[in-house]
Amino acid sequence: MNCNRIMFLLVMSLLLFGCGKAPVSLTPANLVGRYKGTYSNGTTESFVFRPDGTFTQTLTRSNLVLYSNEGRWGIATNYSDSIKLHNVFLAVDVWKLNRGKPNKVEFYDAHWTSKSPGIVFSDEEHFWVDKQDAGTAQQHP
Numbered sequence: 001m002n003c004n005r006i007m008f009l010l011v012m013s014l015l016l017f018g019c020g021k022a023p024v025s026l027t028p029a030n031l032v033g034r035y036k037g038t039y040s041n042g043t044t045e046s047f048v049f050r051p052d053g054t055f056t057q058t059l060t061r062s063n064l065v066l067y068s069n070e071g072r073w074g075i076a077t078n079y080s081d082s083i084k085l086h087n088v089f090l091a092v093d094v095w096k097l098n099r100g101k102p103n104k105v106e107f108y109d110a111h112w113t114s115k116s117p118g119i120v121f122s123d124e125e126h127f128w129v130d131k132q133d134a135g136t137a138q139q140h141p
Helices: 001-017
Strands: 035-036 044-049 054-062 063-075 084-090 103-113 118-122 127-131
Touching: 001 118, 054 084
Parallel strands: none
Antiparallel strands: 035 044, 035 127, 044 054, 054 063, 063 084, 084 103, 103 118, 118 127
16 A cells, blocks of 8 residues: 555544534524424424524324424523423323323423434433524424
8 A cells, every 4th residue: 555545544534533523512592493303103293493482393294293382492590401391292201191192291301412413302212303404493394
């Protein structure tokens, strides 16, 4: 192998190694945007977080809207990764109280994941939504 080829492979390896995403901290500006998650049965849940502190939430299956919802969001001041959701449907029955049906709750604390970035609704049920864009979201999904 000649020196040019070795140098090329070394540079490419360093570039690929450095291509990992940097963590994204939870700020209002970073939270705003569109998010999407898919359940194992193919049902899709989408959120749009707007700069004015409101969100929309839609659950669809086979292009049929199962429910649509609006609520408010905020970021907790005492926890760096906690997102306060007001008036949100929980599609994942995290407390096993609703026999698997979505339940509207007045308050729910979701958690920010800085690697994706995304929002984790249930560690136990392994459900989260990933950010789909970096721009501000103004419309319903």
